Amino acid sequence: MRRWGRALFAAGVALAASLTGLALLALAIPRAPEVRFPPPEAGNERVVLLAANPIHTDILLPATPDVLARFAFLAGDGLPLDDPRVGAIAVGWGGRAFYTQTPEWRDLTVGALWHSFTYDRSVLHLSLAPALTGEEPGLRRLSLSEPAFQALLRFIDASFQRTPSGAPEILPGFSYGPYDRFYEARGGFNLLFGCNTWTAQALRQAGLTTSLWSPLPPLLLWGLDWHEAKVLG
Template sequence: MRRRLVVALVLVVLAPFAGAIVPRPLLTSAAAGREAPRRILVLSNPIHTDIALPADPDVIERLGFLSSSGLPLSDPAVKWLVVGWGGRSFYLETPTWSDLKPGPVLRALTADSSAMHVAIAGEIDQTIEGVIPIDLSEAAFADMVSASLDGFARDADGEPILIEGRSYGPYDRFYEGIGTFNAVVGCNTWTGAVLRRAGLRTGWWNPLPQSLAWSLRTFNDLPGMAATARDGRR
């Protein structure tokens, strides 16, 4: 019995690393060398990843619904729109580590509804740890923005559903998300799926920010790669 428990624990520890070393997709298209004028950032902390989109006119237009929630998208100081998907309870009830409670953690490990978190940001230092700059072609960038927007649940009029009165501060908002959050399908697997829509390769399964970052750097030419692969994205 003890041996089985040890084996199970070893498998749990090794599974995220095993998932990272198998690329997804297995094969990549020979579409390198094209112009890659659009830069995004993958932002990570010890447990979570977000995608920062440039506050360019076309991005602001596609995320224009944020203005109605009070976010000042037209402010020239806004340089990035940071988008992430996560467990609803953990997101809303854990603004800081000091707010950590057993309930949201348990729901995050088992099953929880999801939420989208969007924040506006000024200049971001792209050279520090936890920031991965990635250059995309126009087509790949458009696909990735569409994939990000697919995470928002929508009302009968097709508008994203704001979670009223819940934010970490004046520069972020929460919206209802699509899908169920759990220990297997979490925020970092969502980030990986969105990046694959842009033609990037990731590990097959990346539950941790560290494994996602490692697979991005290992299987892609970063920074400045022309992520224009059009085949086998998923």
Template sequence: MSGRGFRLSIAKIFKRVLLAVLALVAIAAFGIAVPRPLWYDEPALAKHSHRILVLSNPIHTDIAIPVDDDLMARFGFLRAAGLDLDNPNLRYLVFGWGGRSFYTETPTWADLKVEPVLKSFTLDQSVIHAELAGAIPENAPAVTVLSIDDGGLERLKQFVLDSLAQADSGPVSLPGSNYGENDAFFEARGYFNALMGCNTWTAAGLRQAGLTSGLWTALPWMLRLSLSLHNARDRFAASLSSTE
């Protein structure tokens, strides 16, 4: 191949890579900027008195719900999985959804294996991860504080419950798959795929709670940015409640 032909080949490769990058940027921007739902028929004066948290790492998000008597009663089945709901330091129940293979086999980045990663890009059985948490600093970089009303909190709790697969005896736990003493895995409804995965589940739960997310938020930073973009009213409500 001549020098000129080689330069033309490199130019074509660069152009294709650039077009692919621009397409990904455009898709991400579209997914963040387009709200879902397009509108929300909530009374403008609804009191957003409950603060929930979205916890994120580079690839995954969880929803932290503050404990109250109703939450403890409805999620009492966690006791059967060995979780100490009577711990006096308990402040939140934290829930996340994901692919069974990757989620249960990768408690830390050091445990990352090729097979679970590849499975996450096809179809995998899904699981719910439930974890007990104490006080969580709301100003931590990985924490997003959101304010919802009574109806939103009720719908969010029901969304998590509806995400669990059910047997005659209730939710189905996965003994031995937990990371430690304060968490447990359960069979979940649906199948996991990296394009419609844990962060789109989190977004769906937040929409049930009355919040607005982006149309498609496959990564935590996309979800956080869309929440910030579309929920100015709720951030204002949260700031008011923090001063009361």
């Protein structure tokens, strides 16, 4: 048994070292968007915030009338979009088991961790947030032109799995509290394509250049700093 334990430990170390090497190599390689939009005009930009913790990123969309209208289905699912304190809608994509079952680290289970390293169905998590400036810790401010912003919204919209009637398919009974909901999403979650690579793909749809592979938030942010001059500090 000890021999098997040592072998598994060595295999785990080798896998971690290999993935770290691949991530660092991918960081230096730019991945350009399919469409490069013109830079935003002064005073006419659309500001999006990128929220990052050590393992996950969310995209915070401003709660402007057009954005609230696009996400009006949230009101039908019980979220108070008309609350004057709502300043943004946060959108994140991730693995169903880990995302829905782990609101805090103490809630982490072996099953959820296993799914995150192998394969899992994906979900979208939408939550209401207050108005933020982008200067708060853990936030990055992105300035987009109107066409780039609309392309980002279309990508997010296309990420929902929909019911036969065309509405985003909610996961009933799953939320962290009264101001968030989970929805079925398109695509599968695995070790190579996770929440942060989805965020990077969304940003490329908005015309930004990222690193070739961005499995963790620091790699995503470093790639933007390195390859994309439009990111504002």
